[in-house]
Amino acid sequence: MNTELKRTLRxxxxxxxxxxxxxxxxxxxxxxxxxxxxxxxxxxxxxxENGNPMKLDNPYxxxxxxxxxxxxxxxxxxxxxxxxxxxxxYGVVWxxxxxxxxxxxxxxxxxxFGIIIGxxxxxxxxxxxxxxxxxxxVFLSIPFLLAAMVLTTILGSxxxxxxxxxxxxxxxxxxxxxxxxxxxxxxxxxxxxxKALGIKNYIIILRHILPNTIFPVLVQATMRLGSLVITAAxxxxxxxxxxxxxxxxxxxxxxxxxxxxxxxxxxxxYWYTVFYPGIAMxxxxxAWNLVGDALRDVFDPKLK
Amino acid sequence: MSEKKVLLKIENLVKYxxxxxxxxxxxxxxxxxxxxxxxxxxxxxxxxxxGESGCGKTTIGMTLLRLYEPTSGRIIVGNEDTxxxxxxxxxxxxxxxxxxxxxxxxxxxxxxxxxxxxxxxxYKQLGExxxxxxxxxxxxxxxxxxxxxxxxxFQDPYSSLNPRIRIKTIVSEGPVMHKVIxxxxxxxxxxxxxxxxxxxxxxxxxxxxxxxxxxxxxIGMARALLMNPKLIVADEAVAALxxxxxxxxxxxxxxxxxxxxxxYLFISHDLSVIKYISDRVxxxxxxxxxxxxxxxxxxxxxxxxxxxxxxxxxxxPNPDYKKKRIILTGDVPSPVNPPSGCRFHPRCPVxxxxxxxxxxxxxxxxxxxxxxCHFPGSLK
Ligand SMILES: Nc1ncnc2c1ncn2[C@@H]1O[C@H](COP(=O)(O)OP(=O)(O)O)[C@@H](O)[C@H]1O
Ligand code: SF4
Ligand SMILES: [Mg+2]
Numbered sequence: 001m002n003t004e005l006k007r008t009l010r011x012x013x014x015x016x017x018x019x020x021x022x023x024x025x026x027x028x029x030x031x032x033x034x035x036x037x038x039x040x041x042x043x044x045x046x047x048x049e050n051g052n053p054m055k056l057d058n059p060y061x062x063x064x065x066x067x068x069x070x071x072x073x074x075x076x077x078x079x080x081x082x083x084x085x086x087x088x089x090y091g092v093v094w095x096x097x098x099x100x101x102x103x104x105x106x107x108x109x110x111x112x113f114g115i116i117i118g119x120x121x122x123x124x125x126x127x128x129x130x131x132x133x134x135x136x137x138v139f140l141s142i143p144f145l146l147a148a149m150v151l152t153t154i155l156g157s158x159x160x161x162x163x164x165x166x167x168x169x170x171x172x173x174x175x176x177x178x179x180x181x182x183x184x185x186x187x188x189x190x191x192x193x194x195k196a197l198g199i200k201n202y203i204i205i206l207r208h209i210l211p212n213t214i215f216p217v218l219v220q221a222t223m224r225l226g227s228l229v230i231t232a233a234x235x236x237x238x239x240x241x242x243x244x245x246x247x248x249x250x251x252x253x254x255x256x257x258x259x260x261x262x263x264x265x266x267x268x269x270y271w272y273t274v275f276y277p278g279i280a281m282x283x284x285x286x287a288w289n290l291v292g293d294a295l296r297d298v299f300d301p302k303l304k
Numbered sequence: 305m306s307e308k309k310v311l312l313k314i315e316n317l318v319k320y321x322x323x324x325x326x327x328x329x330x331x332x333x334x335x336x337x338x339x340x341x342x343x344x345x346x347x348x349x350x351x352x353x354x355g356e357s358g359c360g361k362t363t364i365g366m367t368l369l370r371l372y373e374p375t376s377g378r379i380i381v382g383n384e385d386t387x388x389x390x391x392x393x394x395x396x397x398x399x400x401x402x403x404x405x406x407x408x409x410x411x412x413x414x415x416x417x418x419x420x421x422x423x424x425x426x427y428k429q430l431g432e433x434x435x436x437x438x439x440x441x442x443x444x445x446x447x448x449x450x451x452x453x454x455x456x457x458f459q460d461p462y463s464s465l466n467p468r469i470r471i472k473t474i475v476s477e478g479p480v481m482h483k484v485i486x487x488x489x490x491x492x493x494x495x496x497x498x499x500x501x502x503x504x505x506x507x508x509x510x511x512x513x514x515x516x517x518x519x520x521x522x523i524g525m526a527r528a529l530l531m532n533p534k535l536i537v538a539d540e541a542v543a544a545l546x547x548x549x550x551x552x553x554x555x556x557x558x559x560x561x562x563x564x565x566x567x568y569l570f571i572s573h574d575l576s577v578i579k580y581i582s583d584r585v586x587x588x589x590x591x592x593x594x595x596x597x598x599x600x601x602x603x604x605x606x607x608x609x610x611x612x613x614x615x616x617x618x619x620x621p622n623p624d625y626k627k628k629r630i631i632l633t634g635d636v637p638s639p640v641n642p643p644s645g646c647r648f649h650p651r652c653p654v655x656x657x658x659x660x661x662x663x664x665x666x667x668x669x670x671x672x673x674x675x676x677c678h679f680p681g682s683l684k
Contacts, residue, residue, distance in 0.1 A: 127328060189459070193458060196451070
């Protein structure tokens with residue numbers, strides 16, 4: 001096992017795109033963990049009774065540092081510039097935490113439901129399978145953005161509501177994938193051979209069926225983790241997601257709507273308002289995709 | 305080998321698969337894959353099971369190993385009825401009642417033979433409840449014993465080994481579970497088993513994808529072999545291999561047979577392979593046995609028109625020798641609605657009126673030579 005692990009790691013670190021993926025991901029994790037040090041959640045505009053800057057009740061609500069809502073170009077105090085009176089660096093840093101929160105919660109929950117529904121369909125087959133797969137088809141046939149809009153109209157807008165919508169409409173691909181894999185692996189001759197050897201059922205499932213079905217699902221989940229942040233951003237951009245001023249990359253881009261075209265005569269005057277949140281998002285998606293790719297290589301026994 | 309001992313006896317084996325349709329998945333028909341098949345396998349011999357694709361060979365193998373539950377019939381291994389071993393308790397009880405208790409109560413004990421006679425003695429000695437508990441007790445040990453007696457080698461070298469685990473685990477998991485080998489012996493025994501089939505012992509730490517098709521079939525042999533079985537069912541075990549490798553693997557199987565006194569049920573659609581390896585040949589057509597004879601007898605004097613037709617399709621090594629080819633027209637009919645009477649009659653060149661009306665029974669025409677045909681030997 002140990003040598004195996006070493007070999008896998010060595011192989012992983014020979015692959016430049018895997019290194020890039022894991023480095024980016026590590027970088028984002030560090031930023032998320034050390035967010036309070038990089039951008040302390042305080043508002044210098046409002047001193048408390050001792051004259052120190054006020055601590056924020058909710059660090060995810062970006063403090064308003066200036067009454068001018070126009071973009072302010074990057075400076076020493078605000079290296080990414082400002083928009084709507086808020087520090088863009090602060091938003092990008094705390095937005096990293098938001099991105100992880102959205103991605104991890106939505107992917108974990110929707111993958112979990114997908115695995116349960118898909119496994120039940122695959123194992124039991126027959127009419128159980130039929131019913132579950134028809135339900136899956138119904139969910140798949142509803143356009144996601146439309147469904148999310150309807151759902152947020154019913155539940156009210158907000159990041160949690162958007163996440164609920166993404167979970168409710170995010171499990172189908174996983175369910176189909178695990179079902180198809182189980183159906184296939186159930187018929188494999190090595191499963192029959194294990195039965196002929198009299199291997200116990202739970203060992204057949206744990207050793208012979210699950211390892212040959214679950215990894216593609218994990219890879220798929222990893223890849224989805226990044227792209228979910230884009231979906232959430234799209235919903236925020238439409239005003240369905242995080243509230244105004246929330247440290248979320250999508251909501252920050254929402255501010256820039258009025259400035260995207262730049263000032264008259266200077267098309268790129270406010271580039272920093274789009275660039276920093278945008279690049280964070282792009283790199284986040286890229287990181288998860290590269291990691292997903294690397295995991296696929298690791299999990300695929302044929303490529304060992 | 306003066307007196308041959310029966311290792312496996314299959315009696316009236318039937319396996320139907322349901323065909324379901326509609327929203328409620330009701331059963332609308334049955335695939336009669338194996339329909340009333342009986343034959344015996346003697347210790348140490350190789351029985352070749354041959355027939356066109358789709359005639360039920362794999363189903364027989366899978367049912368023997370209890371990867372499918374038989375629809376009806378008996379599977380007797382050595383001196384034990386193993387048919388009920390893998391049934392749930394109440395089904396097993398019902399089976400024993402139907403098969404033995406009813407018979408013992410209603411039929412003349414003088415006429416009982418073989419296993420019936422043996423079980424009747426038990427029944428008289430232990431009484432009804434004692435007989436039940438004797439048969440139903442220690443079912444786990446009985447299952448384990450059954451698994452150790454019979455093993456299988458599959459056709460597809462690429463699907464028959466789990467790609468995610470090492471050869472060592474693949475080969476040893478069964479024997480360790482059944483305590484055929486101790487955990488402390490795994491490395492030595494796996495090494496020995498691999499080397500016996502011509503795989504380097506140190507390769508036990510590799511994964512299946514690091515081997516070629518022929519090597520994988522050898523590993524499949526090692527996996528079966530380490531269970532120390534008496535019978536190995538080889539289902540098209542060499543069909544997927546290149547011709548050159550095929551003969552190596554067949555020769556390996558023959559060597560192992562001598563060394564371990566193995567018995568083989570060798571399933572193949574290829575008569576030339578069957579001719580090479582078998583001692584006795586069972587020919588199947590559409591879920592039924594049509595002919596069963598020692599190899600020499602069968603190849604010199606095939607009596608069933610279907611056997612004859614299959615043989616005429618084998619390529620002849622000597623081009624000067626002109627053989628009349630009997631062309632089998634049409635496909636194998638569907639086992640869902642098999643033809644009436646003799647199932648071969650729509651394709652049989654010598655069929656007469658009776659053939660579509662009456663099913664020919666499998667009769668012993670000469671000692672050890674069974675044929676199911678109204679006009680055996682009439683196709684020249
Ligand atoms: N699991 C199954 N369910 C339904 N039908 C089956 C199943 N397995 C085999 N059959 C059918 O039973 C018949 C015999 O198949 P098989 O035993 O695989 O034949 P062979 O091995 O001689 O080619 C075929 O018509 C096949 O379609
Ligand atoms: S019984 Fe009739 S149809 Fe069947 S094989 Fe014999 S001759 Fe042909
Ligand atoms: Mg077959």
